[in-house]
Amino acid sequence: MIILNARSTDNAQLNESVRAAKGDCEIVGCIGERFIGAGLSDKTINIKGIPGNALGAYLNGAKIRVDGNAQDAVGDTMNEGEIIVNGNAGDAAGYAMRGGKIYIKGNAGYRAGIHMKEYRGKSPVIIIGGRCGSFLGEYQAGGLIVVLGLHKDGKRIVGNFPCAGMHGGKVLIRGNAEDIIFPDKVSAKRATEEDMSAAKGYIKEFCSVFSIDENEVLSSPFTIVTPDSANPYKRMYVEN
Amino acid sequence: MQADYIYPHFEVERNERRCNACGLCVRECSYEVHYRSEDGKFILSDDAKCVNCQRCVATCPSHAIKIVKSNCDFRENANWSSDSIKEIMKQAGSGGVLLSSMGNPQPYPVYWDKLLINASQVTNPPIDPLREPMETRVFLGKKPSEIKRNQHGQLICDLPPRLVLELPVLFSAMSYGSISYNAHAALAAAATELGTCYNTGEGGLHENFYRYGANTIVQVASGRFGVHKDYLEAGAAIEIKMGQGAKPGIGGHLPGSKIVGDVSRTRMIPEGSDAISPAPHHDIYSIEDLRQLVFSLKEATEYKKPVIVKIAAVHNIAAIASGIARSGADVIAIDGFRGGTGAAPTRIRDNVGIPVELALAAVDTRLRAEGIRNDVSLVVGGSIRNSTDVVKAIALGADACYIATAALIAMGCHMCRNCQSGKCNWGIATQKPELVKRLDPEEGCRRLVNLLTAWKHEIMEIMGGMGINSIEALRGNRLMLRGIGLTEKELSILGVSHAGE
Numbered sequence: 001m002i003i004l005n006a007r008s009t010d011n012a013q014l015n016e017s018v019r020a021a022k023g024d025c026e027i028v029g030c031i032g033e034r035f036i037g038a039g040l041s042d043k044t045i046n047i048k049g050i051p052g053n054a055l056g057a058y059l060n061g062a063k064i065r066v067d068g069n070a071q072d073a074v075g076d077t078m079n080e081g082e083i084i085v086n087g088n089a090g091d092a093a094g095y096a097m098r099g100g101k102i103y104i105k106g107n108a109g110y111r112a113g114i115h116m117k118e119y120r121g122k123s124p125v126i127i128i129g130g131r132c133g134s135f136l137g138e139y140q141a142g143g144l145i146v147v148l149g150l151h152k153d154g155k156r157i158v159g160n161f162p163c164a165g166m167h168g169g170k171v172l173i174r175g176n177a178e179d180i181i182f183p184d185k186v187s188a189k190r191a192t193e194e195d196m197s198a199a200k201g202y203i204k205e206f207c208s209v210f211s212i213d214e215n216e217v218l219s220s221p222f223t224i225v226t227p228d229s230a231n232p233y234k235r236m237y238v239e240n
Numbered sequence: 241m242q243a244d245y246i247y248p249h250f251e252v253e254r255n256e257r258r259c260n261a262c263g264l265c266v267r268e269c270s271y272e273v274h275y276r277s278e279d280g281k282f283i284l285s286d287d288a289k290c291v292n293c294q295r296c297v298a299t300c301p302s303h304a305i306k307i308v309k310s311n312c313d314f315r316e317n318a319n320w321s322s323d324s325i326k327e328i329m330k331q332a333g334s335g336g337v338l339l340s341s342m343g344n345p346q347p348y349p350v351y352w353d354k355l356l357i358n359a360s361q362v363t364n365p366p367i368d369p370l371r372e373p374m375e376t377r378v379f380l381g382k383k384p385s386e387i388k389r390n391q392h393g394q395l396i397c398d399l400p401p402r403l404v405l406e407l408p409v410l411f412s413a414m415s416y417g418s419i420s421y422n423a424h425a426a427l428a429a430a431a432t433e434l435g436t437c438y439n440t441g442e443g444g445l446h447e448n449f450y451r452y453g454a455n456t457i458v459q460v461a462s463g464r465f466g467v468h469k470d471y472l473e474a475g476a477a478i479e480i481k482m483g484q485g486a487k488p489g490i491g492g493h494l495p496g497s498k499i500v501g502d503v504s505r506t507r508m509i510p511e512g513s514d515a516i517s518p519a520p521h522h523d524i525y526s527i528e529d530l531r532q533l534v535f536s537l538k539e540a541t542e543y544k545k546p547v548i549v550k551i552a553a554v555h556n557i558a559a560i561a562s563g564i565a566r567s568g569a570d571v572i573a574i575d576g577f578r579g580g581t582g583a584a585p586t587r588i589r590d591n592v593g594i595p596v597e598l599a600l601a602a603v604d605t606r607l608r609a610e611g612i613r614n615d616v617s618l619v620v621g622g623s624i625r626n627s628t629d630v631v632k633a634i635a636l637g638a639d640a641c642y643i644a645t646a647a648l649i650a651m652g653c654h655m656c657r658n659c660q661s662g663k664c665n666w667g668i669a670t671q672k673p674e675l676v677k678r679l680d681p682e683e684g685c686r687r688l689v690n691l692l693t694a695w696k697h698e699i700m701e702i703m704g705g706m707g708i709n710s711i712e713a714l715r716g717n718r719l720m721l722r723g724i725g726l727t728e729k730e731l732s733i734l735g736v737s738h739a740g741e
């Protein structure tokens with residue numbers, strides 16, 4: 001493991017060293033350096049400290065593990081790979097991601113999984129261990145978002161307006177999601193064994209990564225949210 | 241309801257003496273205007289379906305068809321035009337949002353037509369471009385404001401990434417999906433031959449066109465369709481689309497019915513799923529956020545590609561552009577309200593945004609005043625129709641111009657403005673294989689090259705007349721322009737004097 005000290009470097013220099021490193025690396029002393037691992041396909045990066053915005057943007061197969069919190073836009077437009085955040089993440093985690101996995105142990109901010117897609121063999125997964133902010137899965141077009149609600153602060157598991165404009169993929173929310181208001185064009189119902197089967201492997205992996213008791217997590221019922229139509233904006237237009 | 245009946249806008253006039261009922265028009269018209277009579281002897285037409293694309297007119301072997309505008313109209317007046325009446329009837333009948341295509345057709349001022357170009361007489365004589373060198377090459381990107389030397393006094397030549405164009409005209413963004421594979425093939429090949437660029441729009445890049453990468457601008461918009469590492473690497477520059485002149489403040493929406501086959505592949509979404517590009521980028525709420533997207537793209541491509549930020553010309557454009565210039569973008573593209581589109585709500589197209597001429601002048605003035613003009617290049621589009629529009633734009637301050645509608649016309653578009661139907665008889669704004677094959681990419685490429693080669697000659701001729709021998713020397717040279725029939729305010733925004741002054 002090559003050790004890179006983030007102190008006294010800027011975003012560009014740090015990324016250059018990461019790209020140049022022949023093999024896996026560990027970044028120490030990270031304080032807000034942005035774009036770490038942008039577009040990277042070939043290595044594992046461990047980060048000690050708090051990386052800045054757009055961690056792993058356009059990630060193309062590399063693995064990133066953060067020993068701390070992450071900020072906004074984790075895994076923006078990610079195509080493949082894995083980002084593990086051993087803490088909380090900011091807003092817009094997984095914006096438009098098309099493949100790969102993002103596991104966040106703690107909470108996520110607004111707009112987690114917005115515009116998430118899937119394509120051919122690729123189907124992205126985000127698992128949030130705690131709670132998340134408003135607009136979860138807005139415009140979601142594919143993939144899987146799981147919110148486990150293992151937070152202890154008593155706040156609601158999901159903020160306002162989840163799944164607005166959703167037209168593909170699914171969202172799993174641990175619990176019965178009774179206090180959550182969903183928009184008209186999606187259906188929320190108790191997840192069946194079949195609904196859970198595809199997600200279970202990921203949830204178990206999440207639990208093992210963060211040393212969480214999987215039996216306790218999976219003993220609770222889950223609510224599954226799916227779109228009613230792949231064409232939600234088929235508004236009536238009249239040709240003029 | 242009978243009150244909804246609208247008499248056909250166009251009528252097909254068939255010259256019976258010339259028509260030999262060969263039936264070609266029946267086969268050619270995707271709108272199914274023409275049909276054979278029951279006894280098979282005559283060709284008849286359903287005028288109500290005609291959009292006046294002129295396909296039948298152009299292909300009829302005996303030139304027997306002409307399309308005329310119907311003279312059966314409502315009792316119009318200056319307030320209640322025929323269109324206003326028809327639009328109300330359409331909405332009252334359907335409850336639908338009016339949807340149109342192509343650029344703003346309303347009679348707003350076209351400032352290009354109110355600007356006149358200078359020529360040299362006696363002193364500073366004209367230059368003959370046939371005899372003397374005339375530089376039309378332009379470089380888009382940041383221009384360093386100071387010369388740097390190393391400790392041995394040698395020049396440090398590592399310039400920021402730039403786009404090099406052999407003439408100051410590029411093809412602007414039209415996605416694969418909104419236009420056909422063959423249209424993209426023609427644009428890509430023509431851009432390569434001409435030494436300029438075409439633009440993928442937000443439709444991803446077909447694998448067959450990666451080989452044109454050096455002449456391709458790849459676009460990243462709010463839906464991020466088709467955006468991945470290889471795509472970003474493939475292009476010569478990356479364009480972030482914040483807005484479009486034809487529909488500022490409005491997103492894009494390619495219906496699932498058009499997400500078929502290759503279009504699904506290049507957008508990297510499943511067939512039949514809607515491709516929704518929201519109006520905002522949901523991670524951009526400030527110039528700082530824009531800067532983040534600019535730099536994430538630069539990081540992902542190792543600072544080797546210039547980043548263009550495209551915005552619609554709207555009120556306060558100068559302040560917006562100043563912010564973008566400080567966001568780290570290398571080029572700002574400004575799209576005026578007459579710019580084309582495959583589909584836009586009529587009300588937005590016709591009422592939102594401002595003319596690009598005013599926007600350009602305001603932005604160039606502001607960036608100069610703030611001392612940051614050289615930090616960015618300016619590309620303008622939104623109905624550049626000919627070489628003099630290009631010359632006037634450059635004299636107002638542009639580095640280069642984007643053209644799209646003109647390129648479509650060169651490829652065979654007859655401006656029937658029904659792109660949203662997907663039935664384009666000329667094989668351009670359609671994905672139907674039997675229609676797409678009507679556009680021969682090689683022929684399309686040749687016509688695009690012809691068009692811009694002609695424009696280039698004209699630009700050289702006009703520059704020569706002004707005694708100017710490079711685009712660089714023309715850029716922002718507003719002394720070469722005079723306004724005609726403009727108010728003091730318009731002249732002051734454009735920064736030009738009136739003719740005769």
